[in-house]
Amino acid sequence: MTYKRLRDLREDHDLxxxxxxxxxxxxxxxxxxxxxxxxxxxxxxxxKLADYYNTSIDYLVNRTNSK
Structure with missing residues (x-):
């Protein structure tokens, strides 16, 4: 789910x-x-989130598992 990815990315970056x-x-x-x-x-x-985390919007919205 998109929302879990957002939280996981934020926590992985200690934010x-x-x-x-x-x-x-x-x-x-x-x-x-x-x-x-x-x-x-x-x-x-x-x-902004995709740029900040250096990942794709597709990853953020759970369309792919590749960052």
Whole structure:
């Protein structure tokens, strides 16, 4: 699931939700919703996350297992 990947990537990089939210210019609560599936993730945020983690959007949205 996309949401688990977001959490796993964040934790693998030793980041808090607040730190990543600041980088993405969203509130910590909004980022938390992204990780739990409570809110759809805008494409602009997916692009930033893919660039930050040096991975593909396809990986983030669970269309592939290849980073």
């Amino acid at each position: 808090s939700q607040a730190e990543l939210a600041k980088f993405l210019n969203v509130s910590q609560r909004t980022y938390s919703y992204y990780e739990t599936g409570g809110r759809d993730i805008p494409i602009q945020i997916l692009i």
